[in-house]
Amino acid sequence: MENAEASPLKRSPRGLDENSEEEYSSLSTLLQHFASIPTVDKAWTFKSTSEKGSQCMFSISQPNLLANQNRRYILSSHISKGSPNGVIFEWAAFPIEMPSGSIMVPSPSGSKLLVVRNLEKGSTTTFEIWGPSRVEKEFHVSSSVHGSVYSDGWFEGISWNDDETFVAYVAEEQAPSKPVFTNSGYKKGSSSDMECGSWKGQGDWEEDWGETYPRKREPAIFVINVNSGEVHPVEGTNKLSVGQVVWAPASRGLQQYLVFVGWPSDTRKLGIKYCYNRPCALYSVRAPFSKSKDREPGKNAIEEASPVKLTQRISSAFFPRFSPDGKALMFLSAKSSVDSWAHSATQSLHRIDWSIDGKPTADADIVDVVPVVMCPDDGCFPGLYSVKFLSKSWLSDGSTMILSSVWGSTEVILLVNMLR
Structure with missing residues (x-):
């Protein structure tokens, strides 16, 4: 009797048929293709030493599916003019991967780079000051001073002062x-x-x-001396959740001020990052390292160090940005969301005139630059929605601000003359 050689049967795993396997294979291949596309998170430009073009540094992320997290790396490029209407990018040979939890912030002049490394919870936070070719300084801040530095894009705020001697930042308060x-x-x-x-x-x-x-833990503001590594907390913010700190323009005196956003922390916390209907305001406070030469009559040191509420006449103010000449403070507002309790209603853009020689005042006039649009006509400007600000949002004319906003079903880039 001849034994017929039977072909082996192709068996699918239990609960799956051949069609399901093919579909899963096709979908997983599609997912891998999408995951291979990197995303540019941030970019910085620097003046080139050769005065021919500019240097650019990109912070790029790419999904790591197996590790269920994002890879982050740095890619550099030299940008120069090509054709009359084009530019040429000369890319570095390979990108450099950055460890998770790292934050990078160049100084205003571009001569220094601050790298913050958040390690495991409960361990020290490392601050590195990089020069053109090496690490110049490294400081370790103990968890007894503060926790991890916020890098979430909402509470996050890391800001160099003008002479690049101090950095203000937001971190978890001491446990x-x-x-x-x-x-x-x-x-x-x-x-x-x-x-x-x-x-x-x-x-x-x-x-x-x-x-x-x-x-x-609650976000709090700290200031580090980049020469000595000494860290001081900003006092007087116990009843606030604080974030988005920036340095005010340097005054002629010895005093330096910080501007930040504060959300009341003594009420129920029902979400914040995607809920624009949380009341908030801009505050100004004297930096902890600055010295007061002349004290106002009737005020003690504690009163002078207390934050000043800059936006008492409006229920929402966030993302503060100073104009290049330091004479105007711009900010966004979600007052229509706060007043109506809608999660994300039309936003508005405002300006406060800032006196470089004087101290911040609580009764400053608020100028409406882009007011709330209630009923836009078809095809016309619909108002500001989900606005994103750059850290340096100004064009070279010093009065035009660039920002992005949702317009219909797309995200567009808008140019706004802030000083008109």
């Missing part, structure tokens, strides 16, 4: 001490986390802002 217990009950005094036979309680429950901020 409160927790009660320690042993087999004998509560133990008085401090104790190491790793001490045998003891454990730490959780302490009082603290509400977070939800969404992308679970288990993150």
Whole structure:
């Protein structure tokens, strides 16, 4: 009897048929193609030493599907004029990968680069000052001073001052001490986390802002001296969740001021990053390293260090940006969302005149640059929606600001004359 040689049967995994397998294979291939496309997150331009074109540095991210996180890397390029209406990009040979949790902020002159490295929770935060070819300084800030530096794009704020000696930034406030217990009950005094036979309680429950901020402590503002590594907190913000800090233009005196956004933290925190209907305001405070030469009569040091609310006449103010000449402070507002409780209504753009010689005042006049558009005509400007600001938003004329906004179903670039 001849044994017929039977062809092996192709079996699909249990619960899957051949059509399902082909569909999954096609979809996974499509996903891999999409994941291979990098995204430009940030870009910086620097003057070239040869005065022919400019240097540019790009922060790029790309999904790592197996690790379920993003790869981040830096790619440099030299940009020069090509044809009358075009430019030539001369790219570096290869990009350089950046560790997760790293933040990069060039100084105003482009001669220094600040790299902040957030390591594991509870460990130190590293601040590196880079020059053109090497690391010039490195400082380690203990978790007893503050936690991780915010890099979320909302509370986030890292700002160099004009003479590049200080950097203001937003980080998680210092963790409160927790009660320690042993087999004998509560133990008085401090104790190491790793001490045998003891454990730490959780302490009082603290509400977070939800969404992308679970288990993150309140944001607070700190200033680091980039020459000595000394770190000071900004006082007087205990009842606020703070963020988006920037340096005010340098005054002729010894005082330097910071401008930041504050959200009331003594109310329920029901989400913030995607909820524009949370009341907020702009505040100004004297930087902790600055010295007061002349104290106002009737004011003590604590009163002078207290924040000044700049936008008392409006229910929402965020993303502060100073004009190149330092005479105007621009900001966005979601007052229509706050007043109506809609999550994302039309936004508006405003200006406050800023006196370089004087101190910030709480009764400054607010100028409407782009007001709320309630009922736009067909094909006309619909108002500002989901606006994105650049850290340096100004064109070379010093009065035109560039920003992006949603217009219908697309995101467009807008040019706004801020000083008219």
